[in-house]
Amino acid sequence: MRLLLLLLLQPLPDTAVTAPDTGKVDIVYYGARLVRFLAREERVVLLDSAWVRYRDMSVYADSITYDIRRHTLSAVRKTSAGESALVRFRTATEQVTGTELHYNVDTRRGMMRHARSQVENGWISAREVWLVRERVLNALNADYTTCDLPHPHYAFFGPRVKLFMDDVAIAEPVILRLGRIPVLPAPFWLVPVASRRKSGLMPFKVGSATDQGYYAKGISYYWVLNDYADITFLADIMTRRGVQFRTEGIYIVNPYSRGSVQGSYIREFWNPANPDLVRYSFNLSTASKITPLTDLDIQAELISDTAYAPDYAEDRLDWLKQEVYSYGALTHRFRGLGRANLRAERHTYYMRHYDYQLLPAASISFNTRTLPLGWNITPSAGFSRRLEKSDSAGTDTLRAQRLTPSLSFNLTSPSYPIGTIEISDRLNFSDSRRSYRNAPLSHTQTLSHELGLGTSQKLIGIFNTSEAVSWNWTDNLTDTLPPEPGLTFSLGSGFSLFRVFSTRALNLAGILHTVSPNLQFYYEPKITPSGVFGRPDLLHPDITTLQFFLRNGFQAKRATTKEKFDLGTVNFSTGYDLRQHRLSPVYATISTRPLLLIPKTDSGPVRRRFDLNLDGNLGFRPESLRLSDDYQLLTSFSWTALRTDTIRHQENGLELRLNHTLGKNLNMLTGSVSFSFAGWRLGLNSIGYNFTRRQLTDYSITLWRDLHCWEALGTVSGLGKQWRWDFEVRIKKLPDVRFGKSLFRTFLP
Template sequence: MGIRWMLIFLILSSPPAAAKTFEKVRTLPVKGTVAVRSEPEESVPGAGEVWSDSVHYAAQSVDYRFDKNTILFLGDAKIRYGKMTLTAEKITLRIKDDMILAEGIPDSAGKPVGTPVFKEGTEEIRGFRMTYNIKTKKGTVVSGKTAFEKGFYRGECIRQMGKDVLFVSRGTYTTCDRDHPHYHFYSRRMKVLVNDKVIAKPLIFYVADVPVFYLPFAILPIKKGRHSGILTPRYGSSRYDGRFIRNVGYYLASSDYWDTTVKTSFFEKTGWLLESDFRYALRYRFRGSVTGSYKDEWRSGERVKRRWNLRLSHSQTLDPTLRFRGSAHFASDKTYMKDTSLHPIDRMNRTMRSDLFWNKRWPKSGNSLSASISHSKFLDTSESTLYLPRIGFRRARKAIFSPDKLSEKADRWYHALYYSFQTNALHTQRKRKNSFTGTLEDKNSTDLKGDLKLSTSQKTRWFNLSPSLGWSERWQRAEDGEYIRTDALNTSVGLNTKLYGLFVPRIGSLKAIRHVVEPRAAFRMQHRRITRGGTYSFGGERDPVKPQRFLNLSLNNLIQIKTQKGKKERKLTLATLNTSTSYDFERETRPFSDLRTSLSIKPVRRFDVRFSAVHSLYDRDDTFDPLRPDLKNVSLTSSLRFSGGGRGKKSETSGLRSFSDPFLHRDADSEERSTIPGLEPPEDDERTSTSGPWQFQLSHYYGLYKTTTSSRKTSWIKGSLRFNPTAHWRVSYVFNYDIEDKEMTAHDVSIYRDLHCWEAQFQWTPSGYREGYYFLLNIKELPDIKIEKKRGRGAFSFR
């Protein structure tokens, strides 16, 4: 339950560890200070010394009774000592027996007014009557109540029996702020060990005034922050496992730097599962984990097999420039994670990966060196890939001529000349399945590559010029054992500019229109030479040099508008239009590539259109015809959004939780829910919507894909409607309709009801692969206490 119980009744914090008595005061004004004589304990250094402290008080009247040796404060009485403040209509100090008594007095109707309120720091407790013995540090609160961390606590009688021990009779806890709460926990007797635990005998859970759950006793942790403790079990049933109990175990947090969890699960039909998770971390230095599980699988009373899983991970920063990380994953069989894990990602993942990575940087020079080993196994085919090793060195881009700060300006053209270098070495071992025999075969290859590049960027008044020159060399040992060397000389030059057009129509609120045109051209040329065979490619057979030349062309358009209403000015992008193509000088047929066009229009905030198309600049006879391009594919997406009723407040009712502490556990059940059809949260969760009482979204997609022999159309409409009939009801409907097939491919209905301190939700998917329903009723602040029903399989969880 994770109940933060009764840290609550930590209410009567004791004064300094010493007995207190008041010095004799003959007359007292209605407001002032009383001197206190403190007698330190013998264990305190300097014992036997006497010093004075002060108790500040205020009241409408003060009565000092010498015969009874008491001071009586009446009418809005207030006593302040250190951080402690006590207020009540009547406060009595009995000096002889070191007792403080605070209580209210009845009004004309006999109802008590001015009941005591005790405060220390941010903590506050109220009660009908309070007593506290300064010497013994014991106190009593009659009908006490307080609020702490969104919870409300009450006790018919609370007795402080020492600095860190409280006894509570007939105590209750709830997060409902009503005077008559919708639910509460009740215990006839409780012992509170402050900042440790609460022992309750018995513990009864009430909904309204109806008891629904009973435990003969309960031990509940109330420690703050991370701490060791028993995990909360979860109960339920499934078609595959039958009835089950999960999460039976213990969480051990013996240090700020490590923790471990050991838990087990028992299944009626399939045996038992043991899981363990060990984690360690030292901020800015290292962190890692060792996670494993063991499944003893049974069927029809007989053991079927034993299965297991092991994961290791470690990352470490050896110094600010040197990092290391590694991970490994092992499993007994291909389907272990799919059969046992509650996490959707683990269940769907069909590749097991292990790797080691090391990286060293030299910030001043810009150099970096990395080395890694990685292994991947594809579970469905049993094929694998091993990179052993992968080594890379990189020299970051650096200026060839650095400006002399004393004699040269920093804007000379040659100061923009840069060079960079990188090299990579890779050895690969593959196991691939032979398509004819079906057996796995070993394939090994080695690859060594180096690149050197010179580049610059020069700006003129009208253009930006970006030339570059590069040399690359690649040495390979192919899987068939042949040596291949590839030399390549790469040159390129880019040219671009921007043209601006400004129009000032001054029509209504429209003040200006700006059109930005950006033409780009880039010429790229490569001379590549390949040598095959020989000794490490020396003395082998050279292929003829095959130059490659390309010209990339693009034209980008941007239209922006500026509007003004009163003094409020607004700028927005109305539309973008981009086109691009390229020309291959070496191709004899169809040297121009396809013409690609994209258009985006957003005239208003609630509506936008996106268009893309691919055209061939040639007809079917390969004749260049740019005026009549041949359409190959096109897509059009339009979206319309409306909302109304003003802006709503973000709801605080969602039971979702997020934690930043890396040691806090993930709720496995929350991930289990994500596998339930229809439970995936919408893009805009209606429970936390800020757009108002209603929302409507409608989008349409049209796609046409053409080949030389056929064409295919795709068209669908997707819509959603969300509205709040009242302040406590939220309803949403989402659908997807295929226009071409004339069928509803998906539609979901979701209903949410705010029940004050409870919340309920119902989600229904009438058809499709996610067909099913899910109902959940839970306490907002204690979401683990819930009733749920899903896909016809019921489960009651009390955690």
């Protein structure tokens, strides 16, 4: 018996690699520098760098004792000369370290003292941890923290904790401690510790506000419905308003559907100014592929009043929200036939007291069909019903409805010696009804028709020419006046010239300059209304003009990488009225990014980028020899100079963004700048200054400090004459756990 026992327990050489035959017998592998066999006690004692492997479980310790009869092992650490060797218990998915371990191999249960284990985004440590069943732990006097220091800055402490590995930790009760100082208790809490999304309670914040009183905001439960959707239920309790209920949901089922929904509701029971006031908001956004050929897009917004968002929202953008927009669009593609669209839309402008609806708008476009002789036709049809309401005095003063059906088609010929011929035809009908307060109903019906014919050629491979003629007429069916016809002829010609300037400056291989002059001629004869077509007088023009365009494009090529990039364009345009013998204003436009010539540094820990965009237009009036008033120059500049400290995981440097708009009665500067150094970041997140009015329009200043696992944030922001300030200290990996101005508002202004 003893011989058999010794054979079974004979340790394998360190270099041996033997796969356990789990189908017949479970083998326990072990090793150490010193192995002692206690045959009478049926125990094996492993000393000095001991290890044991059984199935997917491994134990490493200074000394391990294995009881063969009871199938239990015990491991302890040894402390000597100031060095500690912790017991490590490892499975395929978890690792726990501690000072003492007792484990039953058969039942797979055990306990460890002074245990510590890393979970998603943090660490859990406890005085005792009991493995009650696979992947389920009971812990006594446990701490959870995301701080990796030996003495964490903070921890969530629970006398009794049940931990479901890669799932959730349940503590009864739980206390947030800063260092060893208890700060905030709760009767129980659920802390997600999973690498995947898990349902559970989320942290909330408490504080006070002048208009809301004492509050607890963000009391929430996060519910994971499945792998594709989740929803969060929230409640905000305010002593001067009431209880606001909110919900936020999101779903992603790629590639078939994705969307989100947000809603809120409050009945202000405790509002002394207006008790029992009901306020709500609703937002829905979804994009779905109902079938492989059918798409549905919906965006819906609904709000009870314009003041609801500024009163409750913490997002600064909502301060300016004075309109809501909703639409729904259904698109279906018919194989071999075409596409149909059905759309409903509503847009409300609260400040303008204006609202319009498209209810509905429909269109169908057919696929291109080939006709005899190689011609192609593309027909389409549409219909819209537009409803409008406008009010400038506080009551409804205008209601309007316009029905607009339309038919159109495009004909395209094959390539002829004279070029490709294109024919377009469109027929529109409009039925408009408008009613004003204390005024009779106004009813108008209009029929319009547009017919166009055009062709284009490339002569001798250089000149691009085009010819077109269009005829249109409009008839007001509710009056006795004849239709208003119109006839337009146009001719156009242009070409392009290229030249390469060789240069080695700035590491360039050359610059390509493309110049494209273009000349357009427009002629509209006088037409006397008569019948459907009227009587055109081709020899007496009503409008006859020449339009001239000169386009310049610049492209550069780097010598090393052979990369081509556009430097910009400079364009000129003018016109001449042949009938009145008057030269139109000369307009010049420029669009360029000159700093692209400077190579960027974006490798390793260093990032240096410069960018400058210039977009402008300018007009010159020949008759007065003065510049026109409709000039504008848009300038955008960005500069990034950052160096990443890979040891401290910090970025040091400067980031600058500036935008300037210059025009008639307009001189506006907006931008942002941030400076980071040694764990500090000072940012002017946004600033706007109107030089014309000499007024600061808005600003937002942030001071951020890295506190290892914490971060401190202070902000001062203003919009117009309104301003606010705030500060908070929050956990980096748990940003919902924060302490800020709202918590201490009783003592602060």
